[in-house]
Amino acid sequence: LLIPGAWAAWLAALIGALLVAAFAARRLGGGLNGDTYGMIVVTAELLALGAFAWGR
Incomplete structure (x- = not known):
């Protein structure tokens, strides 16, 4: 989580995975x-990649 934007990608993947699991x-x-x-x-993978791409 030392890469810039890693926290945002981690958070997006976590929230997205929890929402999809609940659904x-x-x-x-x-x-x-x-x-x-x-x-x-x-x-979760798509959301993490999207967060990295959007943050750059």
């Missing part, structure tokens, strides 16, 4: 499976 859990009745974990990971 998926509500839609699936509280259960998460491998596909939803994959969706959470991909969303």
Whole structure:
């Protein structure tokens, strides 16, 4: 987290992953499976990359 903008990317990924996980859990009745974990990971990666790109 020493790279400039790393805190923003970390925060964006964390908040995005939590929001996607909450959404998926509500839609699936509280259960998460491998596909939803994959969706959470991909969303967090995209948000982190987007935060780095937007900050430059």
